Amino acid sequence: MSDSDILQVNHVTKLYPNGIKGLDDISFNVKRGEFIAVVGLSGAGKSTLFRSINRMQDITNGEIFINGTDISKLKGKELRHFRRKIGMIFQSFNLVNRLTVQKNVLSGRVGYYPTWKTILGLYSKEDKEKAVRSLDHVNMLKKLYDRADSLSGGQMQRVAIARTMMQEPDLVLADEPVASLDPKTSEGVMKDLRNLNVKDHDTVLVNLHSIDLALEFADRIIGIRDGKLVFDKAAAQSTPDDLKEIYEGGNS
Numbered sequence: 001m002s003d004s005d006i007l008q009v010n011h012v013t014k015l016y017p018n019g020i021k022g023l024d025d026i027s028f029n030v031k032r033g034e035f036i037a038v039v040g041l042s043g044a045g046k047s048t049l050f051r052s053i054n055r056m057q058d059i060t061n062g063e064i065f066i067n068g069t070d071i072s073k074l075k076g077k078e079l080r081h082f083r084r085k086i087g088m089i090f091q092s093f094n095l096v097n098r099l100t101v102q103k104n105v106l107s108g109r110v111g112y113y114p115t116w117k118t119i120l121g122l123y124s125k126e127d128k129e130k131a132v133r134s135l136d137h138v139n140m141l142k143k144l145y146d147r148a149d150s151l152s153g154g155q156m157q158r159v160a161i162a163r164t165m166m167q168e169p170d171l172v173l174a175d176e177p178v179a180s181l182d183p184k185t186s187e188g189v190m191k192d193l194r195n196l197n198v199k200d201h202d203t204v205l206v207n208l209h210s211i212d213l214a215l216e217f218a219d220r221i222i223g224i225r226d227g228k229l230v231f232d233k234a235a236a237q238s239t240p241d242d243l244k245e246i247y248e249g250g251n252s
């Protein structure tokens with residue numbers, strides 16, 4: 001692992017209790033600041049990969065290092081500290097509907113406060129200012145005091161991106177962030193995600209169904225089929241034809 005690597009996935013296998021291999025001896029490294037699209041058919045193992053990287057589930061074999069730390073060894077407080085540095089963005093946005101945009105964005109800081117303070121909404125002035133800046137970044141400042149459930153899908157995802165910025169994450173995992181959005185809105189959300197990477201220098205891994213979006217926005221494309229890594233190339237050197245190998249059977 002070189003100093004510039006933030007993530008190292010080393011011969012990782014995930015065997016589910018029903019005998020299905022969600023991941024099958026998968027290895028790759030990610031450099032700090034990279035924007036990587038992970039693509040593959042439904043059931044290929046993309047979500048399993050993300051759940052393994054953020055320790056939502058344990059792997060069966062192999063190792064995952066983040067910033068040089070073997071994450072399988074983390075427990076209790078160390079695990080909580082690790083999690084607050086992993087930004088998660090979901091297809092379903094995961095905002096709290098009845099709360100304002102401001103409160104949703106501030107909740108990105110919960111890992112940095114004792115629980116009682118977050119329940120009472122006692123966030124620092126610095127964090128409130130940071131929330132304003134984060135919302136400004138994604139062009140959502142005008143909605144600061146609106147309820148989350150009054151927003152469109154694209155606006156909700158922008159707020160989720162602003163919430164992730166609040167975490168000052170080492171690594172952002174975006175799991176199908178545009179799957180429920182129309183093509184035009186998807187482009188806008190992908191631009192905001194890319195900005196997170198360019199302006200904040202965050203490392204971003206994004207699961208995508210759309211090859212076009214992967215080619216347009218990612219630095220590098222990783223393809224998974226049947227839990228195995230079948231493609232790993234710079235986007236600039238990949239063509240739609242190349243990417244067929246991710247979707248068509250092979251002998252592997």
Ligand SMILES: Nc1ncnc2c1ncn2[C@@H]1O[C@H](COP(=O)(O)OP(=O)(O)OP(=O)(O)O)[C@@H](O)[C@H]1O
Pocket residue numbers: 016017018020021022040041042043044045046047048049
């Ligand atoms: N909790 C589980 N128990 C058993 N099998 C599972 C579990 N989660 C996923 N799998 C299986 O592991 C394989 C990989 O699933 P995964 O959800 O990681 O794929 P995916 O590429 O994210 O698919 P999608 O694009 O549909 O979300 C699939 O065969 C799936 O059925």
